[in-house]
Amino acid sequence: MYGSYNCDIYNIKPLALDLNAVAVGSAFAYEDLITCIAQIVCLLR
Numbered sequence: 001m002y003g004s005y006n007c008d009i010y011n012i013k014p015l016a017l018d019l020n021a022v023a024v025g026s027a028f029a030y031e032d033l034i035t036c037i038a039q040i041v042c043l044l045r
Contacts, residue, residue: 010016 009019
């Protein structure tokens with residue numbers, strides 16, 4: 001399913017750190033979006 005090259009990104013440390021930071025930032029943004037939506041739904045009830 002996955003190519004052997006998927007882990008090769010970690011051989012380029014600056015790029016790996018940048019991509020990991022983007023992934024974490026996206027996860028936080030998604031969590032904030034869902035939390036906000038959940039709060040709005042609760043307020044409307």
